Amino acid sequence: MTTAFDPTGGSPGQVKFFLPGPVWVRRGVREAMAHEAIGHRGKAFADLYADIPSRLAQVFRTRGFVFTATSAATGLWEAALLNLAPERVLAIASGAFSERWAQCARDLGFAVDVLESPWGSPVDPDAVTAALKKARYDAVTLVHSETSTGTLNDLEAIARAVRAGSEAFVLADVVTSLAGSPVESDAWGVDFALAGSQKALALPPGLGVAFASDRYRALSRERSRAHYLRLSEAEAFAEKHQTPYTPSTPHLFALDVQLDHILAETLEGRWARHDAMRRRVELWAAERSHVFAPAVGARSWTVSCLKPRSGVSSEALVAKVKENGFTIGGGYGKWKPSTFRIGHMGDVDLASLETLLSALDAAAGDAAA
Numbered sequence: 001m002t003t004a005f006d007p008t009g010g011s012p013g014q015v016k017f018f019l020p021g022p023v024w025v026r027r028g029v030r031e032a033m034a035h036e037a038i039g040h041r042g043k044a045f046a047d048l049y050a051d052i053p054s055r056l057a058q059v060f061r062t063r064g065f066v067f068t069a070t071s072a073a074t075g076l077w078e079a080a081l082l083n084l085a086p087e088r089v090l091a092i093a094s095g096a097f098s099e100r101w102a103q104c105a106r107d108l109g110f111a112v113d114v115l116e117s118p119w120g121s122p123v124d125p126d127a128v129t130a131a132l133k134k135a136r137y138d139a140v141t142l143v144h145s146e147t148s149t150g151t152l153n154d155l156e157a158i159a160r161a162v163r164a165g166s167e168a169f170v171l172a173d174v175v176t177s178l179a180g181s182p183v184e185s186d187a188w189g190v191d192f193a194l195a196g197s198q199k200a201l202a203l204p205p206g207l208g209v210a211f212a213s214d215r216y217r218a219l220s221r222e223r224s225r226a227h228y229l230r231l232s233e234a235e236a237f238a239e240k241h242q243t244p245y246t247p248s249t250p251h252l253f254a255l256d257v258q259l260d261h262i263l264a265e266t267l268e269g270r271w272a273r274h275d276a277m278r279r280r281v282e283l284w285a286a287e288r289s290h291v292f293a294p295a296v297g298a299r300s301w302t303v304s305c306l307k308p309r310s311g312v313s314s315e316a317l318v319a320k321v322k323e324n325g326f327t328i329g330g331g332y333g334k335w336k337p338s339t340f341r342i343g344h345m346g347d348v349d350l351a352s353l354e355t356l357l358s359a360l361d362a363a364a365g366d367a368a369a
């Protein structure tokens with residue numbers, strides 16, 4: 001089902017790049033990055049930045065504080081932890097990225113306990129409740145859409161469990177869910193949410209975006225151990241429509257244009273388009289006996305992780321489809337040899353996804369295991 005809105009901005013049916021990030025970027029956004037240089041302490045920058053945080057807040061669904069950072073998403077994992085400096089962290093791990101965030105917390109010197117869920121299984125909110133009864137935590141980290149396995153965790157239910165059972169702050173990686181499937185920062189009681197530009201926001205890589213709740217910001221003022229990504233500095237400079245340090249201005253020109261595009265589609269429209277792409281891959285896979293890694297109901301709306309049907313090699317499939325100009329993701333980490341991943345996020349349309357699925361059918365015949 002195609003809507004009147006053309007997400008590709010002039011290239012319907014022509015996208016061939018389906019990595020689970022970085023993603024295809026439409027022409028209008030790429031062109032915005034070629035803007036002439038401006039100084040980041042002058043009026044032109046203040047005019048550019050003036051309403052970026054408030055429009056971005058609509059994407060995070062919050063009335064709270066939203067900021068941008070010239071950083072990969074990993075830098076914002078650090079920011080989420082360092083600005084709170086928790087005494088003990090419960091790291092929920094169910095795939096490569098959530099495991100890595102737990103390691104990030106250890107590397108920063110925090111005391112970390114890991115609550116593990118098998119790869120491909122969503123985290124059970126009751127297990128979170130039980131873990132919170134065993135020890136006192138002041139932060140819980142969670143990856144909403146686990147890109148390595150294509151699993152969508154129930155952030156709403158887990159945040160509710162954390163709120164009900166503790167005083168802990170909910171720190172959420174919404175890297176591959178923001179702008180692709182529902183993220184309700186305020187309504188779900190999230191304290192810190194972070195994402196990168198190169199996923200469903202459909203911008204080039206290199207810009208981080210984040211939200212911090214009022215109670216997070218209040219505590220952060222007393223406890224922060226961050227320097228480059230110190231929240232109170234971001235807040236102080238935001239008042240002047242600036243960022244604390246030299247930003248990647250080209251990314252902000254691109255974000256300015258892209259926010260108009262996202263809000264014109266509407267978030268609900270964007271979510272529905274991603275949901276339709278996920279459902280299309282589900283139907284396609286079922287008809288061909290390719291098997292989804294996560295169970296029904298726990299599948300990311302932006303990245304589908306599949307085990308190819310018996311007799312087909314996922315690595316050969318990725319290579320074969322590439323010969324026809326299509327880029328998809330291979331498996332990640334320990335799942336590298338056994339799965340392939342289709343990133344259907346950002347400004348990709350259903351018609352482009354159809355051409356990819358046909359190309360995969362053609363390639364599957366030549367991709368013997």
Ligand SMILES: Cc1ncc(COP(=O)(O)O)c(C=O)c1O
Nearest residue numbers: 072073074097147173175176196
């Ligand atoms: C869920 C998730 N979190 C974090 C990251 C790390 O992002 P970056 O490479 O921008 O640091 C990724 C990258 O794919 C991701 O998918």
